[in-house]
Amino acid sequence: MTAEPIPERRLEGRPTSERRRQTRDVFVEFRDVKKSYGSKQVLRGVNLKVFRGEVMVILGGSGSGKSVTLRHMLGLEAPDSGRVIVEDEDITDLPEEELYRVRKKFGMLFQSAALFDSMTVFENVAFPLREHTEMAGQELDRVVQEKLELVSLPSTGQLMPVDLSGGMRKRVGLARSIVLDPKVILYDEPTTGLDPITAHKINELIIDLQTKLSVTSVVVTHDIQSAFMVGDRIAFLNQGVFEWTGTMEEARDADHPVLREFLRTSAVMAAQPTKKE
Ligand SMILES: Nc1ncnc2c1ncn2[C@@H]1O[C@H](COP(=O)(O)OP(=O)(O)OP(=O)(O)O)[C@@H](O)[C@H]1O
Ligand SMILES: [Mg+2]
Numbered sequence: 001m002t003a004e005p006i007p008e009r010r011l012e013g014r015p016t017s018e019r020r021r022q023t024r025d026v027f028v029e030f031r032d033v034k035k036s037y038g039s040k041q042v043l044r045g046v047n048l049k050v051f052r053g054e055v056m057v058i059l060g061g062s063g064s065g066k067s068v069t070l071r072h073m074l075g076l077e078a079p080d081s082g083r084v085i086v087e088d089e090d091i092t093d094l095p096e097e098e099l100y101r102v103r104k105k106f107g108m109l110f111q112s113a114a115l116f117d118s119m120t121v122f123e124n125v126a127f128p129l130r131e132h133t134e135m136a137g138q139e140l141d142r143v144v145q146e147k148l149e150l151v152s153l154p155s156t157g158q159l160m161p162v163d164l165s166g167g168m169r170k171r172v173g174l175a176r177s178i179v180l181d182p183k184v185i186l187y188d189e190p191t192t193g194l195d196p197i198t199a200h201k202i203n204e205l206i207i208d209l210q211t212k213l214s215v216t217s218v219v220v221t222h223d224i225q226s227a228f229m230v231g232d233r234i235a236f237l238n239q240g241v242f243e244w245t246g247t248m249e250e251a252r253d254a255d256h257p258v259l260r261e262f263l264r265t266s267a268v269m270a271a272q273p274t275k276k277e
Pocket of ligand 2: 066067068111188
């Protein structure tokens with residue numbers, strides 16, 4: 001086997017995954033979760049533990065069920081069978097009004113950023129505060145400004161989404177997803193569709209937020225560079241189950257043939273020279 005050009009993780013300023021794993025405090029757990037749409041069985045008995053404080057990367061091919069898995073964490077989908085546990089609470093059968101409370105623990109960056117195009121950046125970020133809190137006036141201004149600064153967009157409040165680049169849209173989406181101070185941030189393909197430099201900035205932002213906000217993060221991606229830069233552990237979704245779970249270090253030597261192929265192909269693709277110089 002040739003050495004694969006998998007990037008090094010950026011470790012400075014971060015607690016080691018070793019230290020995190022010692023706590024073994026499970027934030028989200030899936031127990032034998034099954035989910036079908038029509039005749040198509042997407043999740044075939046998913047087991048997963050996300051530990052408090054870690055960055056868990058979910059890898060898997062297109063249509064393997066990564067977004068579906070995230071939607072189950074939020075209670076936006078209910079499993080056909082199996083259990084979903086969030087902070088020791090079984091949320092599987094909770095009624096909608098209870099799920100509302102559970103969802104406040106999560107910030108979600110959707111695959112498409114999903115900004116409201118008719119609202120300014122400020123109003124987009126303020127939206128969850130207006131919906132879920134009594135906050136108004138100067139306090140609201142301060143919190144929105146603080147979140148925009150966290151994503152390095154301090155003076156964009158009055159812009160409209162149409163004025164923003166793809167990377168900026170993601171960052172505004174991220175500011176909105178953290179405005180209620182979630183305990184967990186879910187990222188669905190945070191770097192897809194971005195050029196490599198912008199993607200790198202988003203990865204740095206994920207790491208910064210992890211450190212500054214002390215959150216737990218789940219990052220869904222096919223971007224192997226991104227996975228190795230931000231992740232503590234990988235869970236590899238294939239054929240409806242997490243066929244392999246382990247640390248980034250273990251992933252390099254994993255003897256799972258499909259995961260190896262997935263890492264190798266993605267890394268080789270990412271290492272291809274581009275015409276841009
Ligand atoms: N609400 C739904 N109704 C019917 N089928 C669905 C629904 N949601 C997801 N699916 C199907 O479930 C499968 C998994 O979808 P999912 O969106 O989780 O894939 P993914 O791993 O996120 O893929 P991608 O990398 O392309 O985003 C797909 O075949 C999809 O068509
Ligand atoms: Mg998806």
